[in-house]
Amino acid sequence: MKIAVYGATGMVGAQIVKESLRRGHEVTAVSRSGAPVPGASACRAELADVRTFANIVNDHDAVVLATVPSRTSGNHSEWLAAMKAAFESAGSTRLMVVGGTGGLEIGGVRLCDSPGFPEAYRAEARTMAAVYDEIRSAPDTLDWTMLAPAPAMQPGARTGCYVTAGDSPAGSSITVPDFAVALLDELESPAHRRSRFTVANPDRGTDTAAGRH
Template identity: 55%
Template sequence: MKIAVYGATGMVGSQIVAEAAKRGHEVTAVSRGGRDVAGAASAAVAELGDTAAYRALAKENDVVVFSIPPSRTGESHQPFIDAHEEISETLVPARVFVVGGAGATEIDGVRLLNTPGFPEEYKPEARTMGEVLDFYTSASGLDWTMLAPAPVIAPGEPTGNIVLGNDSPAGDHVTTGDFAVAALDELEEPRHLHRRFTVASA
């Protein structure tokens, strides 16, 4: 399978690249600087909001993975939101796989960011990822999946023991290695087309 990974130099994206390469897939690492990433067969330069570049990558690959979080430095999230709205409305031959956020997952139908005790500093990102999810759930004709992590995601190797959930957190924490395993399992054997699911380390 040919897989393009946006955010391939990041904490999660680099693990997805490594896991995909380990399984024998041909990976293109997509970043703003076009940096080489361990395990990737090639590198490409693209901004999240560059629709022409996205269309080209979606024609050349079976899957396009978006592993890019919204800005965490106080900048406006609107360009990020606009980019995902455009992606969700652009029909492409590739499958779209989005790395989601834990704050937009739900407990008893209430998004985590709206539950008591949710940290204020994480609410802007959680709201943004909720908007992004809404774009995809409203999309028509696009093959997409979103995978959201547990509330705590941290660098770590695959444990060999993961738990999956639907819209609710599957557990308290997940390693980036376990997240990548769940992502590649889904890409190889799709079970969550047109929906979000969650993962945690057991």
């Protein structure tokens, strides 16, 4: 499969590139810097560059969007507009979107709207949740899946084991390598087309869905 990964030099994107290469896929690593990535073709591009995005879409079997809004003083509306433009330009190419935990729900309340949610991350979480609202209203022709992590996602071991859930957290944490395993499993064997799901590493004694690789 020929896969393009936007945000390829970030914490999550880099692991998605690594897992894709591990499985023998042809990868284009897209980033603002165009930094070289061993084993992949590097591409320097902004998500907001619609022309380049359209060219990448036409030349790949799948595109992964692993970008986030500004974590400094940047305007989130610019990133949200770029994501919306990407959805409108993807055509029939498979689109995998790395979502945010804050848009998940417990008891019908989004985590980003709950009183205990960290205030420092609330604005970003609500913007990520808005992306889900945008993509689920996209035309039926858009072949998309959004994968949201567990509330805690951090570096760690690649176990290849994870549990899944729909709109509520599947567990408390996930390692970044196992998040990448779940994303590639979905790309290779789609089970959540035009929907969102979430993953977590299993707690002891929990039945697991194991990555195949």
